[in-house]
Amino acid sequence: MKTKKIISWAVALCMGMMLHSCDLDQKVFSSLTNANFPQTVEDIDALVVGMYANFKANSGGMWDDSNGGWAMPIYAAGDGWWAYSEFTSDECRHQGNRLYDFNWAGAWDTFMTYTISRNITRCTFILDQLEKVGGLPEAAKATKIAEAKTLRAWLMFCFYDLYGPVSCVLEPEELSNIGYTPRPTKETYFNRMVSDLQESLPYLYDKTNGTGNWGRVNKGLATMLLMKAYMNDHQYDKALPYAESMKTMGYKLSDDYKDIFINEMNDETVWAVPSGELAGNEYFFYAFPPNCITFGKDFEYKSGANRWGGYLMPWEFYDTYDKADARLEVIFDSYKSADGTLYTRPGGGGASDDRIQQGAVPVKYLCNDSEKYSNGNTHIVAFRYADVLLSLAEIENELNGPTDKALGYLKQITDRVGVTHTIPADIQSSKEKFKEFLLMERGRELFMEGWRRQDLIRFGKYIEFAKNRGCTAAKDYMVLFPIPPKVITESGGVIEQNPGY
Known part of the structure; x- marks a missing residue:
C-alpha cells in the first residue's frame, strides 16, 4: 500500500488488545506496553503515522472523544486553519457565513479546530517513546524522530498563526502533568518550533514526488516552514538561506498552471494532502454551486453528489486579474x-443567483472527471515552488530594495501565465511600490491555498483591507483569533485570552 494512504485513515495507537476466555476470569494473551512496544521500525512508524490525520482535508476527518464530536483538521474545507485564512481575506468569501467578516468576538468558539492543538503534546509523547527505543538501526530511528518533530513543528506553526503560542507540553518530563499549563512565551514557542525543523532537516526524506514516501513530510516542506516562520516574524535575513536552498532540491515551475492541480505529483508541488478513495477532500463540494452542470466549454459535471457552493472569489478581487491571465x-x-440556464455575474447577460452575485467560482482543481470529484478524490496543494519564487522576490526586496534580482523572481511567475505586461513600469521606484504589486500577485497566484491571511498580516494590510471591503467590525487586535471560551473556562484562567477580546 502506498504511503499516501496514511493521510486517509490514520488512527491513533491502540494501547491494548485483550482476548476473552470461556471461563469467568479474563486472561490477557497480549498487550502493548512500554516494555514490548515499540520494538521494530514498523512499530515506530505506527506511532508516527497517526499524526498525519491532523493535516487531512475532511471536515469530519477526526473524532475527538474528549470533545464529544468532530475535530477539524488543518486543511478541512468547512472550517479550520485553511478556512480561517481564506474566508477572512480579500480573495475568498463564504457565501452564507457573515461571521467571517470580522463579526467575531471573544465568544467565538473555534474549539473544533483548537482541540487538535493537543496533538502537539501527543507528538512530544511519541518523541519520548522513540528516543527510548533501543536495538534499532540508527538511521531509521533518526528519520522517524525527524518526521515526528516536523509534524509537531508544523502543528505549532499553524496554531501560532491563528492564536499565537498555544498551551502545549514540549518537554518529556512534563508529560505527567495532566492539568492545563500556561501558554508558553512567544520566544519559547517560536524557538522550539524552529529548532525542531532545523534538527530534523538532515534526516528527512528528499523530494518525495513519485516515490513510495509521497504524502510524508520531507525536506522541502520543513525548509518552507522555516522560510515562512522567519518571514512572518520579519527576520528576512534568516529566511533567505532556506528560500535559496529550495532552488537545489529538484522542484521547478510547471509549464501549465492547471497541471499543478490536476496531476498530484508534479515537480512544482512540494507537499499536498494526497488524494485517495478515503481522502475525503471536500473542496469540490464547497466550491461548486448546487445547480451547476457545466463551466465554460470544457467541464461537464454529471454526478449527483451533494454540493453546497459556499466558496466564492469576490468580484473586486477577480477584477484584479488581467483578461489574458491563464x-x-x-x-x-x-x-x-x-x-440550460446561464448564470453570470450581475450585468453579465445571464441569470444571477445569490451566489454568483457575490463572486466568481474558484474551481482550481479542475479536471473533467466527475467520479473523482464526487468521491472527494482530489489532492489539495499545500506547499509549492511558485511560493518560494515569490518569497525570494519579497526577501530580496526587503533586504536590498526592488533590485533586478527581485524583479526576475517575480517575472518567472507572471511569464508563465502571460501577464508580465501588467507589472507597473515604476515598480522598482521604491520598496513599497514593489510590495504593493507583489502582495496582489501572491493572491492571484496562490488563491485558495491557505496563505492569504498570513500574507496580509505580514504586509500590514489584513485589517486595512478588511475595512476597505466594508468589514466595519475589524479591529487591530483581530490579527489573532480569540482562544475558545471553553478552553479559558475549563483551565480556570490558567490559559489567558488574547489581548483585545
Missing part, C-alpha cells in the same frame, strides 16, 4: 444549470 481558466464567472 489563471482565469480555473476561475469561472458563469456556469449553466441542468435546465
Whole structure:
C-alpha cells in the first residue's frame, strides 16, 4: 500500500488488545506496553503515522472523544486553519457565513479546530517513546524522530498563526502533568518550533514526488516552514538561506498552471494532502454551486453528489486579474444549470443567483472527471515552488530594495501565465511600490491555498483591507483569533485570552 494512504485513515495507537476466555476470569494473551512496544521500525512508524490525520482535508476527518464530536483538521474545507485564512481575506468569501467578516468576538468558539492543538503534546509523547527505543538501526530511528518533530513543528506553526503560542507540553518530563499549563512565551514557542525543523532537516526524506514516501513530510516542506516562520516574524535575513536552498532540491515551475492541480505529483508541488478513495477532500463540494452542470466549454459535471457552493472569489478581487491571465481558466464567472440556464455575474447577460452575485467560482482543481470529484478524490496543494519564487522576490526586496534580482523572481511567475505586461513600469521606484504589486500577485497566484491571511498580516494590510471591503467590525487586535471560551473556562484562567477580546 502506498504511503499516501496514511493521510486517509490514520488512527491513533491502540494501547491494548485483550482476548476473552470461556471461563469467568479474563486472561490477557497480549498487550502493548512500554516494555514490548515499540520494538521494530514498523512499530515506530505506527506511532508516527497517526499524526498525519491532523493535516487531512475532511471536515469530519477526526473524532475527538474528549470533545464529544468532530475535530477539524488543518486543511478541512468547512472550517479550520485553511478556512480561517481564506474566508477572512480579500480573495475568498463564504457565501452564507457573515461571521467571517470580522463579526467575531471573544465568544467565538473555534474549539473544533483548537482541540487538535493537543496533538502537539501527543507528538512530544511519541518523541519520548522513540528516543527510548533501543536495538534499532540508527538511521531509521533518526528519520522517524525527524518526521515526528516536523509534524509537531508544523502543528505549532499553524496554531501560532491563528492564536499565537498555544498551551502545549514540549518537554518529556512534563508529560505527567495532566492539568492545563500556561501558554508558553512567544520566544519559547517560536524557538522550539524552529529548532525542531532545523534538527530534523538532515534526516528527512528528499523530494518525495513519485516515490513510495509521497504524502510524508520531507525536506522541502520543513525548509518552507522555516522560510515562512522567519518571514512572518520579519527576520528576512534568516529566511533567505532556506528560500535559496529550495532552488537545489529538484522542484521547478510547471509549464501549465492547471497541471499543478490536476496531476498530484508534479515537480512544482512540494507537499499536498494526497488524494485517495478515503481522502475525503471536500473542496469540490464547497466550491461548486448546487445547480451547476457545466463551466465554460470544457467541464461537464454529471454526478449527483451533494454540493453546497459556499466558496466564492469576490468580484473586486477577480477584477484584479488581467483578461489574458491563464489563471482565469480555473476561475469561472458563469456556469449553466441542468435546465440550460446561464448564470453570470450581475450585468453579465445571464441569470444571477445569490451566489454568483457575490463572486466568481474558484474551481482550481479542475479536471473533467466527475467520479473523482464526487468521491472527494482530489489532492489539495499545500506547499509549492511558485511560493518560494515569490518569497525570494519579497526577501530580496526587503533586504536590498526592488533590485533586478527581485524583479526576475517575480517575472518567472507572471511569464508563465502571460501577464508580465501588467507589472507597473515604476515598480522598482521604491520598496513599497514593489510590495504593493507583489502582495496582489501572491493572491492571484496562490488563491485558495491557505496563505492569504498570513500574507496580509505580514504586509500590514489584513485589517486595512478588511475595512476597505466594508468589514466595519475589524479591529487591530483581530490579527489573532480569540482562544475558545471553553478552553479559558475549563483551565480556570490558567490559559489567558488574547489581548483585545
